[in-house]
Amino acid sequence: MKFSIPARSGADESDASVKRLSLSRYSARVGFLFILPWVIGFILLKAIPILAALVFSFTSFNMLHPENIRFVGLQNYLAILHDRDAGSSLFGSIGYFVLAVPIEMIAALGLAALFNSDWLRGKRLLRTLFFMPSIIPAMAIFFIISGLVSPGSGWINRLIIEPLDLPPPAGLYMLFPIIFALWTIGPGFLIMLGAMQSIPREIYEAARVDGAGPIMRFVSITIPMISPAIFFSLVINMITSFGGVALLDRGLPYSQSLSPMESYIAYQMFSFLNLGYASALAWVMFLVVMGITVAIFRSARYWVHFPEEDENVEI
Amino acid sequence: MWKFKRPRRGDVSTLTLRLWDFTGMALLNLFVWLAALVYLSPLTYMFITSVKTSEQLSDPSAPILPARPVMYEYEGRSRYVYYVPTESGERQWALVDSDRSGAFFVDPQNPEAGLIRWEGSWRTLRRVYEPHWEFGNFVTLWERIEYPRLLRNTLILVFLGEIGVLASSIAVAYGFSRFPIPGGKYLFLLLIATIMVPDSITLVPTFFIYANLLDWLRSFTNTSAIYYIPLLLPHFFGSAIYIFLLRQNFKAIPRDLDEAAMIDGASPLRILISIILPQAVPTVVTVGLLHFFNAWNEMRMASLFLGVSRERTIGFSAQAFQSYGFTPEFLQASALMLMIIPIIVLFLAQRFFMQDMVVTGIEK
DSSP: OOOOOOOSSTTOOOHHHHHHHHHHHHHHHHHHHHHHHHHHHIIIIIIHHHHHHHHHHTBOOOSSOGGGOOBOTTHHHHHHHHOHHHHHHHHHHHHHHHHHHHHHHHHHHHHHHHHTSTTOSOHHHHHHHHHGGGGSOHHHHHHHHHHHHSTTTSHIIIIIIHHHTOOOOSOGGGHHHHHHHHTTOHHHHHHHHHHHHTSOHHHHHHHHHTTOOHHHHIIIIIHHHTHHHHHHHHHHHHHHHTTOOBSBOOOOOGGGOSSHHHHHHHHHHHHSOOHHHHHHHHHHHHHHHHHHHHHHHHHHHHHOOOOOOOSSOOO | OOOOOOOOBTTBOHHHHHHHHHHHHHHHHHHHHHHHHHHHHHHHHHHHHHTSOHHHHTOTTSOSSSEEEOEEEETTEEEEEEEEEETTEEEEEEEEEEOSSEEEEEOTTOGGGOOEEEESOGGGSEEOEEEOOOTHHHHHHHHHTTHHHHHHHHHHHHHHHHHHHHHHHHHHHHHHHHSOOTTHHHHHHHHHHHHHSOHHHHHHHHHHHHHHHHHHHHTTOOOGGGGGHHHHGGGGGOOHHHHHHHHHHHHHSOSHHHHHHHHTTOOHHHHIIIIIHHHTHHHHHHHHHHHHHHHHHOOHHHHHHSTTOSSOOHHHHHHHHGGGTOOHHHHHHHHHHHHHHHHHHHHHHHHHHHHHHHHHHHOO
């Protein structure tokens, strides 16, 4: 955005600068008019609810008896400390983040690296095929994976375990989060592939002449060059793993979120109508997610190489 | 020591080099195509189960591919055909009657020979199957879940949301990309920050407000349309991630043209419609598609507010299929009917979609 700065030295009050000033004021107003829908939406749908949740979290607000609301201080937060279910669902949420995000990132990066090769045939079809599961509704995925892993008639049992005479595996249900993670790589894969394809070929040629092998080239050219794309996909995957919606919505209701903390908040809210306690839980989750977000953004300065931005080009 | 490395030009003949490259290419293609096959393999379970009959699913010895039991008409009734071991090898006979110590079969090849007595437990015998794809499952399901009605509701919701989200997101992105709004930089950072805010935090108050709003509206009207308000309203304020994508794209469009138009006296809205948008078609299509997929899959708001409504969306109804007591073939058929339209749309629009995700991904 170009700021046309009107003559800074106040002494120079020429006609032209007054005109420019009013023009920039006019366009600032028009611009504000254009962003107004978002500003209103931000206040109504984000700022007020977040603050309201904070206020609720200090009260004993219950949907059944809204008239009995009273201020309870930190009682809800202290209750969380003694609530085993809250603790385990919070760890479950962090656990899913720790499990799913590396799977998504590595699978997407590896796939993008393979797709970057000139030797691969049928790229367009393959790209769509690998992207396709990322838009399948979560319910359909649940139906499919349940059918695969169900003991007895499930296909994993019939096609793999019975013919090979393997002992019945214990952790078959772990396939749920793993398949879910693997079937969510679409956006990250496309973003990283796009970034890889925009790396100038000459850089690779120069490295090849200097004797760098394929692995060396990948680690010291490709990865740093696409680090903004890696960062972007990391953020997207993080949001998704905590049950949020970034780019693509998998269509999981709150009560069945892959992030257990989210389901637990919905459970407290809709089974007990305990809005005060649910708000306190939501704030704990909010702080945890924000903490991880800040950590990721802070870490960016050590490993993300943002392209040099032009002086005149502001955000 | 072995070195697995492409030989240098000059050390070996061109033919060797070509062979080397061909092997590498073949291995790479084999690997990626096989990976795609494995990646999508769970879907074959869905396809195959959705065209099975419930009879086949309840028989543990049935083949894994879609098939139906072979029947034989004898004395006015259909009889199952079994593999029956006899002294002269395995025969395919139809079961007519059974008692404690054995069963009576008839040979479909030679029915005139009459009943054949066989000693042993017929329950251990395997039924004979012939390949059969039961597409009737889809017809049954189509009627049972009122698919056309679900489809209509979902499409109305997608369409209205699409108008709202595109109009508002384009306007906001235009505002952020072209106008010197004081503090615009910080507002934009705030916009990015809202993408990271988990839904749970806004869930409690928004649910409370919508629930009260709907209660209030119910005192005036009894239509199902009011339950769509919570699902549609937020879209009319723009979506942060779409605004981000659109703004990145608008910024990449050179300003010369719109400055020229401005000097000619074109209004800001005019510039947006006749100059910016025509150059941003791929991104707008991408955002439109993203919203299509998201609105199709939307479950969070639907699961909160459509429970009491008669007019449900397809995604929300699917949640209930498991509790309807659907047998596996109907469950898998419903999964297929749930996901088939987004997939068709993806394949039809892949040219736009794939390209633009690639372009917008580059800059953060």
